[in-house]
Amino acid sequence: MKVTAGVVAVIAVGCVLAVLTRPGVSPNALDLILPLVVCGALFLRRRHPVAVLLVVMIACAAYYPFARYDGPILLGALLALYTAADLGHLVAAGTVAGALLLGMGVGEAGGVRHVDNGLFLMIAGWLATAVAAGGVTRNRRAYLEEVERRAADAEHSREAEARRRATEERLRIARELHDVLGHNISLINVQAGAALHGIRKRPEEAEAALQAIKEASKETLRELRATLGVLRQVDEGAPTAPTASLGQLDEVVRRSGLAVDSDISVGAPPPVEIDLAAARIIQEALTNVSRHSSAGRARLSVAETSGKMVITVEDDGPSVVFAGGSGYGVQGMKERAAALGGTLVAGPRPEGGYRVVAELPL
Incomplete structure (x- = not known):
């Protein structure tokens, strides 16, 4: 200085x-x-x-x-x-x-x-101390700079991790909203069409369709509130997560409006995240059959093989499906499987129809 x-x-x-x-x-x-x-x-x-x-x-x-x-x-x-x-x-x-x-x-x-011997040694000590002190202060400064650099890197890593988690959370909420709204609104649309078609000729079927619309809209509101609760939490405690699970497959199948041949062979209850992902994948696959295929029947298989849960949904409708669709449904199913370390393959079957196969590690 x-x-x-x-x-x-x-x-x-x-x-x-x-x-x-x-x-x-x-x-x-x-x-x-x-x-x-x-x-x-x-x-x-x-x-x-x-x-x-x-x-x-x-x-x-x-x-x-x-x-x-x-x-x-x-x-x-x-x-x-x-x-x-x-x-x-x-x-x-x-x-x-x-x-x-x-x-x-x-x-x-x-x-x-x-100078006498004592003074000579004292001067030698002064010179050595000056050199040593300079080396120590340099090392100290280098150490502090390294600490500051690591702190800055750690702060940058925390910010990047926070951005990554926020992005993942937005994608998760988007998938939940798509599945909840897409599935239930599709059911409402199908049932409304059935009610309009049979309101004069078969009033009893129209009444059943309207009842199904009421139940589907009620379920839509419930799951929508649960999903949006994630966005509202600040200091309000943990949000209520959507409750879809394999235990509700009968309800999902019933509300799909399809005749579904089910083959379910699952042992112990799977982990919560696997349970939710499997239920949403099945729900979305059946919704796609209902919306985009003329098939009135589908086949559903859920089995455990080599530490994996294998889910298969297929139909015998036309090979060309999803015409005009956004593609977010299939993309969302693949993202759900990938987030858990699994895979999902969806595409037309050679013999006709469409097949969705998901493998989720247990």
């Missing part, structure tokens, strides 16, 4: 002024120039740490043997060493510190002792 360099400059200039005002001391040019050179170089140490380090060390090497006053520009050397190490030039800082100590040792071995 420039503030630190300014403090060193103030100390050095203060010492120079003290030399000039001290009686009996006659400073030479080096006493005045070298401290100012060191302090001026320190202001550039963040931009050019190695160059400043070399300038400061050369100034110190010329100052202490030749200047007449023993000033404190060694503080500038310590700051330059610390900055170089802090900015990642640890090898350069260590090399310069070692060269400085070696030069002091050679100078002291020349016969004239300027």
Whole structure:
């Protein structure tokens, strides 16, 4: 920081002024120039740490043997060493510190002792501490940057996960609404057509159709409220989930208006999510037969094989089905199966009609 360099400059200039005002001391040019050179170089140490380090060390090497006053520009050397190490030039800082100590040792071995052994060791300790402190602060800063980066990555991952879950929840609710509305509204449409067709010729059949419409609309409202409850929850507790299950197959089959040949062989009750998905797939497949096929009969098979629940719905209607449909029904069934790690295949049968086969892992 420039503030630190300014403090060193103030100390050095203060010492120079003290030399000039001290009686009996006659400073030479080096006493005045070298401290100012060191302090001026320190202001550039963040931009050019190695160059400043070399300038400061050369100034110190010329100052202490030749200047007449023993000033404190060694503080500038310590700051330059610390900055170089802090900015990642640890090898350069260590090399310069070692060269400085070696030069002091050679100078002291020349016969004239300027410092005793204790002072020499103290200076060596100062230089080593400056280099080590710079390395520690660099490592500390790198550690904090890594922590911040990981925290930012974790925050980004949490946001991405939240967006993914929100998308999955929207798709799940869309599937529920499609299945609930598509199935029941289709039944209402079929029964309404039957009521209109038989209201004059067979009033008793029209009455039964109207009763079926009443039940279907009531069931539609119930399941629609349960599905929309997911959207309303904030602090209201867990929402009421749709209650479709394999235990209601008889009701689903009855309301489909089809003659269904059922073959159900399921042992223990499956997990809730499997139970719901299986019931919705069967419901949607029968609805598609009712809406898009002229077949009045369908075959339904539910069996457990090799740890999987295999669901098959097929009819003997025309091979070309779903003309003009949106395709969301089949897509929704495939998404339900895939969400549980299963598969679903839907398509025309070679012998005519349509087949839906779903495999859900138990």
